[in-house]
Amino acid sequence: MPELHFTQRIGTRPQAVFPAVIATVEQAIEHVQELPPVMLGLDRWKPVSLALWDALDFPDDTRRLTIAGQMLAAALAAEGWLGETSPS
Numbered sequence: 405m406p407e408l409h410f411t412q413r414i415g416t417r418p419q420a421v422f423p424a425v426i427a428t429v430e431q432a433i434e435h436v437q438e439l440p441p442v443m444l445g446l447d448r449w450k451p452v453s454l455a456l457w458d459a460l461d462f463p464d465d466t467r468r469l470t471i472a473g474q475m476l477a478a479a480l481a482a483e484g485w486l487g488e489t490s491p492s
Contacts, residue, residue: 407431408463410473415487416480429469432476448479450473471491 407428416422422435433456436449443449453474459465459472480486 412489413487416485417487419485429456432456448482452476452479
């Protein structure tokens with residue numbers, strides 16, 4: 405199965421958890437799962453994880469993909485980690 409790409413690449417600011425650019429749902433899931441357990445318990449990260457898996461489970465549903473990308477960007481922004489986005 406091919407990777408599921410976000411409609412826009414999500415850039416991040418320098419930090420140890422996420423790469424400089426997140427282009428796929430699979431990449432985002434991998435890095436969200438590496439967050440410390442205390443962070444995964446925060447209200448912003450658990451819904452992001454669920455939305456990412458939901459987008460992966462229904463790859464033809466662009467609405468789910470858009471929502472997952474928006475939630476990821478919002479959580480990154482809340483941490484101060486959101487950088488610039490660019491078209492995929």
